[in-house]
Amino acid sequence: MATLYSTTCRSISYSLTPSSSSLSINGQNHQRLNFSSCIAKRVLPAKVSFHSRRNFHLNVVLMQDGAVATPVTPVENETPFKKLKDGLLSSVPSTKEIKEAATFDVNKDESTVSITVVGASGDLAKKKIFPALFALYYEGCLPEHFTIFGYARSKMTDAELRNMVSKTLTCRIDKRENCDEKMDQFLKRCFYHSGQYGSQQNFAELDKKLKEHEGARVSNRLFYLSIPPNIFIDAVKCASSSASSGIGWTRVIVEKPFGRDSDSSAALTKALKQYLDEDQIFRIDHYLGKELVENLSVLRFSNLIFEPLWSRQYIRNVQLIFSEDFGTEGRGGYFDNYGIIRDIMQNHLLQILALFAMETPVSLDAEDIRNEKVKVLRSMRPLQLDDVVVGQYKSHTKGGVTYPAYTDDNTVPKGSLTPTFAAAALFIDNARWDGVPFLMKAGKALHNKSAEIRVQFRHVPGNLYNRNFGTDLDRATNELVIRVQPDEAIYLKINNKVPGLGMRLDRSNLHLHYAAR
Ligand SMILES: NC(=O)C1=CN([C@@H]2O[C@H](COP(=O)(O)OP(=O)(O)OC[C@H]3O[C@@H](n4cnc5c(N)ncnc54)[C@H](OP(=O)(O)O)[C@@H]3O)[C@@H](O)[C@H]2O)C=CC1
Numbered sequence: 357m358a359t360l361y362s363t364t365c366r367s368i369s370y371s372l373t374p375s376s377s378s379l380s381i382n383g384q385n386h387q388r389l390n391f392s393s394c395i396a397k398r399v400l401p402a403k404v405s406f407h408s409r410r411n412f413h414l415n416v417v418l419m420q421d422g423a424v425a426t427p428v429t430p431v432e433n434e435t436p437f438k439k440l441k442d443g444l445l446s447s448v449p450s451t452k453e454i455k456e457a458a459t460f461d462v463n464k465d466e467s468t469v470s471i472t473v474v475g476a477s478g479d480l481a482k483k484k485i486f487p488a489l490f491a492l493y494y495e496g497c498l499p500e501h502f503t504i505f506g507y508a509r510s511k512m513t514d515a516e517l518r519n520m521v522s523k524t525l526t527c528r529i530d531k532r533e534n535c536d537e538k539m540d541q542f543l544k545r546c547f548y549h550s551g552q553y554g555s556q557q558n559f560a561e562l563d564k565k566l567k568e569h570e571g572a573r574v575s576n577r578l579f580y581l582s583i584p585p586n587i588f589i590d591a592v593k594c595a596s597s598s599a600s601s602g603i604g605w606t607r608v609i610v611e612k613p614f615g616r617d618s619d620s621s622a623a624l625t626k627a628l629k630q631y632l633d634e635d636q637i638f639r640i641d642h643y644l645g646k647e648l649v650e651n652l653s654v655l656r657f658s659n660l661i662f663e664p665l666w667s668r669q670y671i672r673n674v675q676l677i678f679s680e681d682f683g684t685e686g687r688g689g690y691f692d693n694y695g696i697i698r699d700i701m702q703n704h705l706l707q708i709l710a711l712f713a714m715e716t717p718v719s720l721d722a723e724d725i726r727n728e729k730v731k732v733l734r735s736m737r738p739l740q741l742d743d744v745v746v747g748q749y750k751s752h753t754k755g756g757v758t759y760p761a762y763t764d765d766n767t768v769p770k771g772s773l774t775p776t777f778a779a780a781a782l783f784i785d786n787a788r789w790d791g792v793p794f795l796m797k798a799g800k801a802l803h804n805k806s807a808e809i810r811v812q813f814r815h816v817p818g819n820l821y822n823r824n825f826g827t828d829l830d831r832a833t834n835e836l837v838i839r840v841q842p843d844e845a846i847y848l849k850i851n852n853k854v855p856g857l858g859m860r861l862d863r864s865n866l867h868l869h870y871a872a873r
């Protein structure tokens with residue numbers, strides 16, 4: 357049993373059992389969660405964009421859990437690769453295309469790419485960025501001449517960085533050939549420089565080291581900001597003044613959250629633009645690169661059976677669910693300033709919602725998709741406090757192991773009221789979705805790690821078979837489940853006759869299980 361408080365800090369009770377949980381929003385039981393005990397499969401983000409002196413752009417999207425890094429305004433001299441397709445699978449260049457383009461773009465020019473992971477000692481760098489860079493390397497999609505630098509305040513040698521990174525590298529599931537050898541080669545290309553994020557001198561030292569590796573080649577530089585947002589500007593200022601490339605491009609990948617609210621987001625953009633042009637800034641949301649999120653639009657727009665059902669006429673509610681089975685674990689310095697709504701809902705879940713609910717875009721071009729997403733967002737009703745529940749995880753003991761409360765984390769201020777759990781009912785006031793609740797639920801330190809989209813369809817009116825189910829109408833509702841992670845799957849719950857004599861019905865799953873493909 358966890359105690360939650362609402363946004364006005366009223367105490368309410370929320371019961372959570374290992375197999376399911378039920379949450380009441382607006383007096384209705386909208387939420388049904390099935391927590392399975394699947395083991396989380398680590399996933400990798402990456403979308404790196406290279407740009408040569410000839411202004412040839414290459415957006416490399418390779419990872420099963422890749423991120424979509426998008427400059428907001430289009431860049432001149434666009435090639436087909438430049439147009440990011442905002443998470444649509446069919447729009448992403450194949451590995452072969454990427455390799456060919458990488459060879460054409462970078463190697464022919466004998467240019468080099470230096471990737472600096474700013475905040476290399478942190479969670480994101482360890483869990484996602486280095487593994488993603490290795491996966492790019494493994495697939496042969498990094499240019500011949502590249503160097504990776506970790507940059508953070510922590511004191512570390514190159515060898516210590518390599519040791520840290522090596523613990524998180526994995527080979528992609530189906531390709532293990534030469535993996536150890538490739539890892540060794542990759543690690544040899546990784547270096548570390550310790551420095552403060554606001555120190556011009558420390559970035560100038562980094563610049564010197566980068567130059568040693570780049571030699572006389574055209575040097576393109578990418579800075580990946582894997583740091584808490586409050587130090588983005590310091591780092592960008594120093595990187596652009598003291599460590600940007602003299603004769604190649606310099607680009608910066610910025611992680612979410614892009615501010616705490618509309619004003620701070622605008623202020624962040626304004627501040628970034630003091631040092632960078634818009635086409636140097638790549639904002640990233642790694643959920644858009646997850647396989648099943650990419651597949652969402654394919655599922656909708658290339659299967660005639662789904663699109664006609666995709667509206668208030670047939671859909672009762674849509675649930676967007678994120679849960680993690682671990683807490684902040686030392687990330688409190690960042691997390692406590694943001695909370696679960698800004699950490700997960702406002703970006704990852706909202707992007708999925710927009711992709712789910714948008715009208716058919718004119719084309720798969722990024723601008724066209726963005727336009728449709730914007731329409732969805734503009735049609736959304738401002739969230740009412742009564743439609744939100746927030747909570748914070750407490751300490752509990754399970755199987756003899758005691759798990760800490762959020763406020764037990766040393767990096768979390770004592771007495772913090774920052775929510776680590778939130779559930780909200782959102783509404784899109786347009787012709788397609790009027791009255792359909794989009795239920796978001798996100799939490800840390802819950803029973804399992806998973807991310808799902810659940811689409812619950814309406815009851816069959818006057819269902820002939822009602823009595824075969826008794827009065828439990830929920831049991832008879834069709835449900836489409838898109839399991840983003842772990843163990844990616846799409847399944848449709850249907851009612852079915854139990855084979856044999858008589859007329860007994862049960863629920864069956866029409867299943868697309870990725871692991872079995
Ligand atoms: N973790 C994740 O899975 C994801 C994170 N993100 C985003 O990535 C960014 C980084 O996240 P994450 O890696 O989790 O963050 P961390 O809290 O792990 O911070 C990264 C590094 O930044 C430095 N740092 C931390 N706090 C401060 C501070 N107050 N002042 C100066 N330096 C600090 C630390 O390095 P040192 O002390 O060595 O300098 C730390 O190792 C955030 O914007 C987050 O939203 C996005 C998607 C997923």
Ligand SMILES: O=C1O[C@H](COP(=O)(O)O)[C@@H](O)[C@H](O)[C@H]1O
Nearest residue numbers: 399421642680699700704807841
């Ligand atoms: O953006 C974030 O995402 C991670 C979860 O990402 P996943 O790909 O592992 O599901 C989350 O842990 C982190 O708090 C948040 O900043």
